[in-house]
Amino acid sequence: MTQTKYVVGAGGGGGKGGGGRSTPTEQDDTLQSTQFANVLDLISEGEIGGLEDGNKSIFLDDTPVQAADGTNNFEGFTVVTRVGTQGQTHLTGPFNTTERETAVGVEVTNGSSVTRTVTDSTVDRLRVTLTIPSLQVLEDDGDVVGNSVQIKIQIQYNSGGYNDVITDTISGKSSNRYQRDYLVNLTGSFPVDVRMVRVSADETSQKRASSTIFQSFTEIIDDKFRYPNSALVGLRFDSRQFSSIPTRKYLIRGIKVKIPSNATVDTTTHLGRITYSGIWDGTFQAATWTNDPAWCLYDLLISERYGAGVPESSLDKYDFFAISQYCNALVSDGAGNQEPRFSLNMLINSRDEVYNVIQQMTAIFRGIAYYGAGTLQLLQDKPSDPQYLLSPSNVVDGIFSIKARLRKHATPLLLWLGSHTTPVAMSNMNTLKTMMRLPSTASSKRTLRRLVVTAKAKRIELVSGHCCPSKL
Secondary structure, eight states: OOOOOOOOOOOTTOTTSGGGOOOOOBOOOOOOOOOEEEEEEEEEESOEEEESSGGGGEEETTEESBOTTSOBSSSSOEEEEEOOOTTOOOOOGGGGEEEEEEEEEEEEBTTBOEEEEEOOTTOOEEEEEEEESOBEEEOTTSOEEOEEEEEEEEEEETTSOEEEEEEEEEEEOBSSOEEEEEEEEOOSOSSEEEEEEEOSOOOOSTTEEOOEEEEEEEEEEEOOOOOTTEEEEEEEEEGGGOSSOOOEEEOEEEEOBOOBTTEEEOSSSSTTOEEEOSOOOSOBOSOBOOOOHHHHHHHHHHOSSSSOOOOGGGBOHHHHHHHHHHHHSEEEOSSSOEEESOOOOOOOOSOOOHHHHHHHHHHHTTEEEEEETTEEEEEEOSOOOOSOOOOGGGSGGGOOOOOOOEEEOEEEEEEEESSOOOOOOOOSOOSEEEEEEEEOOSOHHHHHHHHHHHHTOOOEEEETTEEEESOO
């Protein structure tokens, strides 16, 4: 007879069998450090016209702070601007301080607080930074959850005893380093001792993490800097959106300059263009923004702060007025529209000889500058009336004597000063060559057209050793 034996034990599907154990879970991090970067940029001498279109004219890493539809491309930013007047107010917020950070990097335990001393009596505030490497608890079932720790910051003035100024409990979960700043206003006499105290008991198990570190303290001096005559932009932005301090660019309307009393600046169709009404009486109106190259040059010449400091009485303002009228005349842009003949949009951010800067700016409106008869003289290459007529009545004996002259056709050599680098090749008769420097005008298409038209000048005659165009 066969006997069957059974082994009695825990069934595989039992309620607490090996297959019924729960899977450990980890709670999401609830604590995140947020740091902000503060940047103060000096963008121009003042007074300027300001940002072209508010926050849409500020670019961080080539991305506008505000999109064309008015939505923000970044979060948590602050913008403060000053246009650079003599009596402008100081900047508010974090842009009005001088800061000096001192590293500490010492762990604070329940039985051992950490103290540092501030001796500079000009310090107005302290920013104390706490670091927690991680804040979490590994439970017996394998779950990872948050933890809590309490600290205090105490201040002592001139050895007069410590007082609690901040008591804080940090609760939540952070698997990575978490930092928190505390701002303390200093109201007593120096020296000042700042002490960080851990109130919570120290952890005794490696499954619990809540270490506290006195990371650093920053001495802050509040100063109401106005920066007169300086155009400024202060930016404060969330560092989580950038891997480093971003590049900044600004689209602005530049320095305001004096313009004639009968002038009006176009701010809608042809931005910065000046139109005139009536006869100018020789007086000026309040400074305003314009891109008229004539009056921008006039301002650069007379300014004693950032310009040449030329006495205004030594300049013929009516020469500038005539040049301005020619510059602001509307011409075709080559695309079916119109634009001012010459306009000025430039940045001068390096030192150079006064003469070089003047010549570079006069070249913008096809002119030259020279000193003569005790004043700075301006000449512009433009159509004009004859300066002097010769006839038999004002020639000795009324007889013209024509000597032999050498006629040679010209091959103009065109020096491109625009934004393109493609040369304009002209191959006519190559017996005489003339160099012409043409500045970039408001549109590259019109510049190219000017080059081609100029290259088609009839001829250039050599008379008595002087080269002059027979017809332009």
